[in-house]
Amino acid sequence: MPGLGTSFGRGGATTALQDLQNADAILIMGSSMAENHPVGFRWVIAARERGATIIHVDPRFSRTSAMADMWVPLRAGSDIVFLGAMVNYVLANGLAFRDYVVAYTNAATIVDERFRDPEELAGLFSGFDEHAKRYSADTWGYAGADASSMRAPQRDPTLQHPRSVFQILKRHFGRYTPEMVEDACGVPAAAFLRIADAFCRASGPDKTAAICYAVGWTQHSTGVQIIRTAAILQLLLGNVGRPGGGILALRGHASIQGSTDIPTLFDILPGYLPMPAFDEHSRTLDAYIQKNSANSGWWSNLDKYIVSLLKAWYGDAATPANEFGFGWLPRITGDHSHLGYWLDMADARRDFEGLFVMGQNPAVGAPNARLERRALANLQWLVVRDMVETETATFWLDSPEVQRGELDPSTVRTEVFFFPAAAHAEKNGCFTNTQRLLQWRDKAVDPPGDARSESWFIFHLGRRLQARAAAENNPRDRALRALTWSYANVGPHGEPDIDHVLQEINGFETRDRALVSGYTSLAADGSTACGCWIYSGVYPERGRNRARDRDASGPYGKGWGYAWPADRRILYNRASARPDGAPWSDRKKLIWWDQNARAWTGLDTPDFTRDKPPSYVAPPGASGDAALAGDAPFIMHPDGMGWIWVPSGLKDGPLPVHYEPLESPVKNALYEQQINPVADPKARADNPYADSPGDPRYPYVLTTYRLTEHHTAGGMSRTLSHLAELQPALFCEISPALAEEIGAPNGATVSIATPRGVIEARALVTPRMQPLVVQGRTIHQVGLPYHFGGRGLVRGDVANDLVAISEEPNVRIMEAKALVCSVELKRR
Amino acid sequence: MSTTAFLTDSTLCIGCKACEVACKEWNGIPGDGFTFTGFSYDNTAGLGHSTWRHVKFIERGSAPTGADAGYRSNTFRWDFSSDVCKHCENAGCLEACPTGSIVRTEFGGVFIQPDVCNGCGYCVVACPFGVVDRRPDDGRAFKCTFCYDRQKAGLQPACAAACPTRSIQFGEIDDLRRRAGERIEELRARGIEDAAVYDPLETSVGGTHAMFIFRGDPADYNLPASPEVPTIHLRAGWQSAAAAAGLMLAGIAFAFGSLGERRGRSGRAAR
Amino acid sequence: MSYYDLPLLKSPVWTWEVPAYFFVGGAAGAAAVVAAAARAAGANPALVRDARWIAAAGGALSPALLISDLGRPERFLNMLRVFKMQSPMSVGAWTLVAFSNAAGASAFAATAHRALGGRLPVKVVGDAAEVVSAATGLVLSTYTGVLIGATAVPVWSRNVSLLPIHFGASGVGAAVSMLELMGHRDRALNAIAIGAAATETAVGLVLESRGDPALDPLKQGWSGSVTRAGGLLSGPIPLALRVLAGRSIAARRIAAASTIAGSLLTRIGWLAAGRSSAGSPGASPD
Numbered sequence A: 001m002p003g004l005g006t007s008f009g010r011g012g013a014t015t016a017l018q019d020l021q022n023a024d025a026i027l028i029m030g031s032s033m034a035e036n037h038p039v040g041f042r043w044v045i046a047a048r049e050r051g052a053t054i055i056h057v058d059p060r061f062s063r064t065s066a067m068a069d070m071w072v073p074l075r076a077g078s079d080i081v082f083l084g085a086m087v088n089y090v091l092a093n094g095l096a097f098r099d100y101v102v103a104y105t106n107a108a109t110i111v112d113e114r115f116r117d118p119e120e121l122a123g124l125f126s127g128f129d130e131h132a133k134r135y136s137a138d139t140w141g142y143a144g145a146d147a148s149s150m151r152a153p154q155r156d157p158t159l160q161h162p163r164s165v166f167q168i169l170k171r172h173f174g175r176y177t178p179e180m181v182e183d184a185c186g187v188p189a190a191a192f193l194r195i196a197d198a199f200c201r202a203s204g205p206d207k208t209a210a211i212c213y214a215v216g217w218t219q220h221s222t223g224v225q226i227i228r229t230a231a232i233l234q235l236l237l238g239n240v241g242r243p244g245g246g247i248l249a250l251r252g253h254a255s256i257q258g259s260t261d262i263p264t265l266f267d268i269l270p271g272y273l274p275m276p277a278f279d280e281h282s283r284t285l286d287a288y289i290q291k292n293s294a295n296s297g298w299w300s301n302l303d304k305y306i307v308s309l310l311k312a313w314y315g316d317a318a319t320p321a322n323e324f325g326f327g328w329l330p331r332i333t334g335d336h337s338h339l340g341y342w343l344d345m346a347d348a349r350r351d352f353e354g355l356f357v358m359g360q361n362p363a364v365g366a367p368n369a370r371l372e373r374r375a376l377a378n379l380q381w382l383v384v385r386d387m388v389e390t391e392t393a394t395f396w397l398d399s400p401e402v403q404r405g406e407l408d409p410s411t412v413r414t415e416v417f418f419f420p421a422a423a424h425a426e427k428n429g430c431f432t433n434t435q436r437l438l439q440w441r442d443k444a445v446d447p448p449g450d451a452r453s454e455s456w457f458i459f460h461l462g463r464r465l466q467a468r469a470a471a472e473n474n475p476r477d478r479a480l481r482a483l484t485w486s487y488a489n490v491g492p493h494g495e496p497d498i499d500h501v502l503q504e505i506n507g508f509e510t511r512d513r514a515l516v517s518g519y520t521s522l523a524a525d526g527s528t529a530c531g532c533w534i535y536s537g538v539y540p541e542r543g544r545n546r547a548r549d550r551d552a553s554g555p556y557g558k559g560w561g562y563a564w565p566a567d568r569r570i571l572y573n574r575a576s577a578r579p580d581g582a583p584w585s586d587r588k589k590l591i592w593w594d595q596n597a598r599a600w601t602g603l604d605t606p607d608f609t610r611d612k613p614p615s616y617v618a619p620p621g622a623s624g625d626a627a628l629a630g631d632a633p634f635i636m637h638p639d640g641m642g643w644i645w646v647p648s649g650l651k652d653g654p655l656p657v658h659y660e661p662l663e664s665p666v667k668n669a670l671y672e673q674q675i676n677p678v679a680d681p682k683a684r685a686d687n688p689y690a691d692s693p694g695d696p697r698y699p700y701v702l703t704t705y706r707l708t709e710h711h712t713a714g715g716m717s718r719t720l721s722h723l724a725e726l727q728p729a730l731f732c733e734i735s736p737a738l739a740e741e742i743g744a745p746n747g748a749t750v751s752i753a754t755p756r757g758v759i760e761a762r763a764l765v766t767p768r769m770q771p772l773v774v775q776g777r778t779i780h781q782v783g784l785p786y787h788f789g790g791r792g793l794v795r796g797d798v799a800n801d802l803v804a805i806s807e808e809p810n811v812r813i814m815e816a817k818a819l820v821c822s823v824e825l826k827r828r
Numbered sequence B: 001m002s003t004t005a006f007l008t009d010s011t012l013c014i015g016c017k018a019c020e021v022a023c024k025e026w027n028g029i030p031g032d033g034f035t036f037t038g039f040s041y042d043n044t045a046g047l048g049h050s051t052w053r054h055v056k057f058i059e060r061g062s063a064p065t066g067a068d069a070g071y072r073s074n075t076f077r078w079d080f081s082s083d084v085c086k087h088c089e090n091a092g093c094l095e096a097c098p099t100g101s102i103v104r105t106e107f108g109g110v111f112i113q114p115d116v117c118n119g120c121g122y123c124v125v126a127c128p129f130g131v132v133d134r135r136p137d138d139g140r141a142f143k144c145t146f147c148y149d150r151q152k153a154g155l156q157p158a159c160a161a162a163c164p165t166r167s168i169q170f171g172e173i174d175d176l177r178r179r180a181g182e183r184i185e186e187l188r189a190r191g192i193e194d195a196a197v198y199d200p201l202e203t204s205v206g207g208t209h210a211m212f213i214f215r216g217d218p219a220d221y222n223l224p225a226s227p228e229v230p231t232i233h234l235r236a237g238w239q240s241a242a243a244a245a246g247l248m249l250a251g252i253a254f255a256f257g258s259l260g261e262r263r264g265r266s267g268r269a270a271r
Numbered sequence C: 001m002s003y004y005d006l007p008l009l010k011s012p013v014w015t016w017e018v019p020a021y022f023f024v025g026g027a028a029g030a031a032a033v034v035a036a037a038a039r040a041a042g043a044n045p046a047l048v049r050d051a052r053w054i055a056a057a058g059g060a061l062s063p064a065l066l067i068s069d070l071g072r073p074e075r076f077l078n079m080l081r082v083f084k085m086q087s088p089m090s091v092g093a094w095t096l097v098a099f100s101n102a103a104g105a106s107a108f109a110a111t112a113h114r115a116l117g118g119r120l121p122v123k124v125v126g127d128a129a130e131v132v133s134a135a136t137g138l139v140l141s142t143y144t145g146v147l148i149g150a151t152a153v154p155v156w157s158r159n160v161s162l163l164p165i166h167f168g169a170s171g172v173g174a175a176v177s178m179l180e181l182m183g184h185r186d187r188a189l190n191a192i193a194i195g196a197a198a199t200e201t202a203v204g205l206v207l208e209s210r211g212d213p214a215l216d217p218l219k220q221g222w223s224g225s226v227t228r229a230g231g232l233l234s235g236p237i238p239l240a241l242r243v244l245a246g247r248s249i250a251a252r253r254i255a256a257a258s259t260i261a262g263s264l265l266t267r268i269g270w271l272a273a274g275r276s277s278a279g280s281p282g283a284s285p286d
């Protein structure tokens, strides 16, 4: 999550769900929290009942809106205008929490004089390479400091310097006015002002406001920058690191946070260590450490973490002599994100022989699902591990392509292996969810029949591969041979002992396998091993698995599970105290400096060196955490500041800019540049786009989302009668006005088309959908849940047949939340 | 053992249907059909033999504009309310049941003993709230059990346990009645004038073990404004039956006694 | 505002067996009364015997119908687990059990008596059974009105005071009509039939004159047509035939047939009206 990671230092929610009850206002935007995080939403209700103002900004009136004090519909894909206007509102009306901003953010920092803002370059930042469609961040740095040594940047605490971040910000968002919001988002200026006012009034020394978002923000070609805008707003209002404040990234699948912490992504290693690339910076371990660790701030410890990781993976085979096996790690040679791979697969590139699909159903859940289903037919083999026979497993048998005669089951050559998977209640293990919380769960029942856990599958697959590697003795298999892969087996089926895996993740002394108490005990000399440094501390000693803790009586849920890092529930909580160490206010106290104990103390684990006094000033030449002052709360950042301005780490600019979605009915009202210049639409014949702006064939805005009653691609909900009956059919939500325009009564079957495909859905005509007036034109929005597919108790067309494969530049996510479509009263 | 009850507070309900699903899950209820209704997000449409908790979705008002829609709004709202068997103090179903299958439990709930019910269907027409129904393929009548099994084991009902927002509160009945009153005060103070408690104490139903707080009229929620237990009709019915029987007896006796043909006096032709 | 025009109440789940039972049980109950009155008045033994047989046949058929309507027929006996005065269904079940046995016994006794010749015990048992069957018959042909009247279904409960009389008259009309069709011409039968038809006519007038919308199912739609047809066939039509052309045997036979059909249609109509009443949106119990 680079939006949060670059702004604050860590790619995770800054606070805990339980902490929402302490908020004075909560802005929910890009999320339908009541529907998709109903259990966490209880804390929103708790806040509301205590008098907080709940605000929901969403294209449609959802169950979340129904519970809010204020709801306003906006045009999908226009969030940066709305949030940018809130930033502008704060700046223009002097509402920033100035003491906080000056002390804890980089607002005062002076930026490189070569920097040019999109205001000057028609919507582009300086450093754009037109040809490669890429930015160089060279001009985005702090003045007089290159990217890796940000120490002692020039600062102007008066915030008056024209090249201070603060002044640049003012100019940058100067045209994001309430009128612009009205024009671009379709939100009446007065409504916007009510919301801006309510949110800002709930911020200050004795008040805090929180923001919750989820994939309504991320699934855009500008997703990361939407989150960035929210981060800027929260930093300006002093809402980060304080109770009832922060940004809560509401995560998706069980353990989706875990799947970035211990990633299923190609470009990071566990604990957000960068994946080595095929370049000179990764030629040696030293070069890698040199490039990626910072002189100051927590990342100066990177050497300890990477070496401990290598020790965990390669055990005794990892020695200082062989750089702890650093050379065995694979190297990135380009964009290996999975969306791009599907296109290669569709092109039947030889190097794609087979595919493992485990706990995913791309035939329904993935963008341009039609392309993806057809791509599957180009594989030699496909392994699907799931609890139900998904549309992915049967793409060759009953997919829409088969029904349309585009695929013939008798000629599909893909050999499909379907493995029954054990469900979460049928295996031990750990989830890491929304609030970075590790929660252990014990197996409740044995899995039925041949169903086995993922760990069983991977473990035994690994053992077989290792056995083969040992027999063949190929040089290329050295890493495989060196891999430590000897977990104790338990149970009749030889399940690997997950408890041991968690211990390995926690880390241990290599000498005697004594568990380490936390990541501060890790070393760079090979004396410790640790599978994921941020999780270190979860298993601090034998017999004490803190993910299993079940006493939720502590503040912010403390006592239940274990929140990384170091069981801190509210990150950057040093910011909850004034620079001098006293709370900003009694009402919002969290941690504070106890002069007698000479330690930070309070209601949460300090996210700060416990005995570093507020008055601490880094001596010259200090490095690492010692290089950060006693009033620098954002300890992951080399300057210890919250980053309003992101000098490096983002591919599409140091500040957010509004670009229209790749497909939009309107022109960008703010800049000449229509779309994110570094987003990759991956346009091609089988991934085509509507003309933009304003393709007359596709006049409506389409957005896709979830229903409480179903889960994602539906394998776990369309197959169960108790859920399936609650939402038995695919529908699209349209306003009465649009229904009238196309002549569709409630319940009628309509077809929805984009350049990628056409599907059928029942029309659910509801005043909860409203046409918006954007740039003087009436824009209709169409809402479409995406849970349906061709199998299960209830079936329907695949919404993702309409969505394009595209990549946001930072996280390479598709734009499933804002596209254009047509809707007609007819069968497909 | 205390007398327990539900207080379902719709002003806290997020329409997640966890209660509906938890109930089906706990009680092993079969599927209730896959029909798309087009009634907002309500596709199960009501309580029945296979839906014992049911969440209603009411869209009110039109064309929300500005930032004035939401839970307090009077221009546009989406109200959710989770319905359940009322566990009436005077329960029509219980009174009507000829087999004694329906009993009042020690917790005050109204419980159908599934091993006794013979599916006569009389409770179905005796419930003033349209709750209980006979399951066609099974033949017996079903409705909320008030989680008698769970309460026996010291657990709260599954629906209440699943509710994420405390919209469904479970507890001691007098306590809940008091809380309901306080909550209404609180809501009124917040400007929510039309909030009301639904707990028909004044009618012959005599109050329920499932009380509700919602906004608007009972009719909006498909609830009767003043439900009566059908046994109030018994007196009139039996009086009429007695009169009818008397008339019958007198008329027939009179006809034969004074008009009828005695043996010998006339007589019917042999067949 | 109503809730998507969905009914508030549950519709009766009863199928055709229940109106059939109302008809059969009503006629049988009345027949038992006729048998007892006729014998007490010294009427033709054949009439008594036939009336007893109608009662017995009805008493045998009724439980069969009722049982087959149960969701769990094998549990019919659970009806006899308890006796609940406040449950008309319970009262009815016990009544029916008593009636069926008594009516069967008295019919059997009558036959046995004729076959075996006047040996005392048979006749005594038979006559005692007759008294029981007549007493329970009175209940049997009227309680069904209470049964549906004491429910939450508006069209039924609004008429709870009328229904027992209505159903009683309907049963009596049907019973004497059956005897007439079996060839009995006792003047008493015609007189009783006139009384029943007059009652039915009066009931019809009362129902038709009331404007309560809850009564619409008795007047509109399929249920309305059937109820009205039933009313006409068991009220004014036989009444007119009997009063105006009572001397004609043919007219009386037509009147009898009409009454029987009317009685059956009445029960079908009322149950259909109940379904429609409970099923109509906004219908609220009272």
Ligand SMILES: Nc1nc2c(c(=O)[nH]1)N[C@H]1C(S)=C(S)[C@@H](COP(=O)(O)OP(=O)(O)OC[C@H]3O[C@@H](n4cnc5c(=O)[nH]c(N)nc54)[C@H](O)[C@@H]3O)O[C@H]1N2
Pocket (backbone or CB within 6 Å): A029, A030, A031, A032, A033, A035, A036, A037, A057, A058, A059, A060, A062, A075, A076, A077, A078, A079, A213, A214, A215, A216, A217, A250, A251, A252, A253, A703, A704, A705, A706, A707, A708, A709, A710, A711, A712, A817, A818
């Ligand atoms: N019941 C249930 N819960 C779930 C899931 C599920 O499938 N079912 N899925 C889980 C997963 S994997 C995830 S990732 C999360 C996702 O959780 P959410 O992000 O809450 O999920 P969505 O419903 O996809 O989208 C949220 C909202 O974004 C709105 N939206 C669409 N376009 C825009 C836009 O341009 N701007 C703004 N501001 N809003 C927009 C939609 O109308 C919708 O209300 O939920 C998790 N929880």
Ligand SMILES: Nc1nc2c(c(=O)[nH]1)N[C@H]1C(S)=C(S)[C@@H](COP(=O)(O)OP(=O)(O)OC[C@H]3O[C@@H](n4cnc5c(=O)[nH]c(N)nc54)[C@H](O)[C@@H]3O)O[C@H]1N2
Pocket (backbone or CB within 6 Å): A215, A219, A252, A253, A358, A359, A360, A361, A362, A364, A365, A366, A367, A385, A386, A387, A388, A390, A421, A422, A423, A424, A454, A704, A705, A706, A711, A712, A713, A714, A715, A716, A786, A799, A800, A803, A816
């Ligand atoms: N148009 C559109 N498309 C979207 C989105 C959107 O908002 N709009 N959202 C996107 C998002 S955020 C997500 S997360 C994806 C989700 O898309 P997918 O991940 O493709 O969909 P799921 O249905 O969650 O697939 C999970 C599968 O895992 C199986 N499963 C569950 N537990 C286990 C287990 O323990 N082991 C194994 N082997 N299998 C298991 C389930 O049965 C299910 O079939 O969809 C994405 N696609």
Ligand code: SF4
Pocket (backbone or CB within 6 Å): A036, A037, A038, A039, A040
């Ligand atoms: S499914 Fe799990 S994660 Fe999602 S809302 Fe329910 S409890 Fe929370």
Ligand code: SF4
Pocket (backbone or CB within 6 Å): B085, B086, B087, B088, B090, B091, B092, B093, B094, B110, B126, B127, B128, B129, B130, B131, B132, B143
């Ligand atoms: S609501 Fe109906 S089913 Fe429930 S107790 Fe009352 S009468 Fe019985």
Ligand code: SF4
Pocket (backbone or CB within 6 Å): B096, B097, B098, B099, B100, B101, B102, B112, B116, B117, B118, B119, B120, B121, B122, B123, B124, B134, B140, B141
């Ligand atoms: S259907 Fe069952 S529960 Fe209902 S009244 Fe008849 S026996 Fe009792």
Ligand code: SF4
Pocket (backbone or CB within 6 Å): B022, B023, B024, B026, B027, B052, B053, B084, B143, B144, B145, B146, B147, B148, B157, B158, B159, B160
């Ligand atoms: S009390 Fe039990 S049976 Fe009744 S609705 Fe709740 S979960 Fe279902």
Ligand code: SF4
Pocket (backbone or CB within 6 Å): B012, B013, B014, B015, B016, B017, B018, B019, B020, B055, B080, B082, B162, B163, B164, B165, B166, B167, B168
């Ligand atoms: S579980 Fe609670 S919040 Fe969810 S629908 Fe039921 S009553 Fe409402």
Ligand SMILES: [Mo]
Pocket (backbone or CB within 6 Å): A215, A251, A252, A253, A256
């Ligand atoms: Mo997700």
